Amino acid sequence: MINKLISKIQKTGAPIVVGLDPMMKFIPEHIQSKAFAELGETLEGAAEAIWQYNKEIVDNIYDIIPAVKPQIAMYEQFGIPGLMAFKKTVDYCKSKDLIVIGDIKRGDIGSTSEAYAVGHLGKVLVGSKAYYGFDEDFATVNPYLGSDGVKPFIKVCKEENKGLFILVKTSNPSSGEFQDRLIDGRPLYEIVGEQVARWGEEHMGDSYSYIGAVVGATYPEMGKVLRKVMPKSYILVPGYGAQGGKGADLVHFFNEDGLGAIVNSSRGIIAAYQQEKYAAFGAEHFGEASRAAVEDMREDIASALNNR
């Protein structure tokens, strides 16, 4: 799957993943009204609005991006109907040949991590049968519990030819509270990064590992160090756009081969129509605004990489 991700990045020229993190305030009025007219102001109505919103965005951009990253929390908050919209979104994106990174940030003790791995990346046994629960292609994983919380995910990834992105240095303002603390003179995130590199050796693709890392665009200098600590790990870079990261901040996350990083943007793409820059599209054409925003983001990254 990492090989497929790289080949799709090369084909589209877009080391971009679009975060499908639908908040109600992003969803155009006309989509909400239609869903509520049909199903009421209910969890089911909200889930329908989310699904219609996602579908229109995906239909407008699937041919110019390699991957999407639905943030499961944005669905889980609407309970079971919300999670049904998550699953529908995952399935639809896969039917469009998009790679789906489930942003689930799970992680637990061994047997529990195994259950999460099976549910999101693998098949669960029911009597003599086996079923996929959610079936994403990649998942994000929290490393706080150490190797025996991560290895069950790697085991399932090997069986299913899937991959992980493990949290190393997150994009949020207080990520340094624990992640930056010095251990023998080096920050915790570097120690975690080294471990990600070791875990990655267990499941290599052609040129990169199936086991990648999450490092926030908001910390470019740390990205520079981590790029060297984990040379074979793909880095998923959140924090571009709305959280403050810019194209020029991103260059250090890439290797000399122009590969090694995939940059996430969520509201910057899916709610592009709400920005002044794309307001001319109007709420009715929000999908086209998203497409324009993807194209601009691709240019921003390409020009930053050309100028380094």
Place this chain on the structure above:
Amino acid sequence: MINKLISKIQKTGAPIVVGLDPMMKFIPEHIQSKAFAELGETLEGAAEAIWQYNKEIVDNIYDIIPAVKPQIAMYEQFGIPGLMAFKKTVDYCKSKDLIVIGDIKRGDIGSTSEAYAVGHLGKVLVGSKAYYGFDEDFATVNPYLGSDGVKPFIKVCKEENKGLFILVKTSNPSSGEFQDRLIDGRPLYEIVGEQVARWGEEHMGDSYSYIGAVVGATYPEMGKVLRKVMPKSYILVPGYGAQGGKGADLVHFFNEDGLGAIVNSSRGIIAAYQQEKYAAFGAEHFGEASRAAVEDMREDIASALNNR
């Protein structure tokens, strides 16, 4: 809710939480066959088996324990039908006046943690209405992202009179890989514990905070230190029984007032009928075996506390 938890612990004399972590191998044959006969060997069939299994256990023990802790991964692995069984279990336990600790170990950047908090502990807005997604009483939270990943949970807890247990030192063998690393001469788990104590000050009950911690029974010496670092935080102690923790290991997790800790047992209770000690009950009477196991665990803890 922390006041209610303490009052129920005092009433039952059982500082015990039963982990409702149903694995298929724990579920008696007769329950599985009935569910599969009705719904086939499907995700729906598995979910029905889990629900019937949980219900019978709860019916047998609800009057002698204060709380249950369903591990969401064990449900999530069966996809949407599994999560419906999770919700049904949460709702049923609450109807029996049990306190429900959702073992979800979520944690993300601010706006995403807010969505998880809303989905599991609070109400989500849909137009002019508000709904509970899952509605547990407490949730477990992963601290790796720092304060701005935790505070949205605390905010919802304040609004809803609910609480958290934050991972400090987990019970698994490799938990030390990152958690034990020394920072200025002190392990990371202590630094996290201090932060939990500070977060706890923001949301105090009568004698303990609504913001507790998770510290594994498998690390009693560390529990001793952490008890002092977080005097007002309730400690949720997993790892008793199947993971190797014994009654005598637990005493240091309690304060002098006999309070301050609640000990989790999962398979030791819910699959008690599979142990030699309780085999005489037979698979047909697995619920009664669970009740006997709760009573034995209560005695084990009480005698350890009396002998300290």
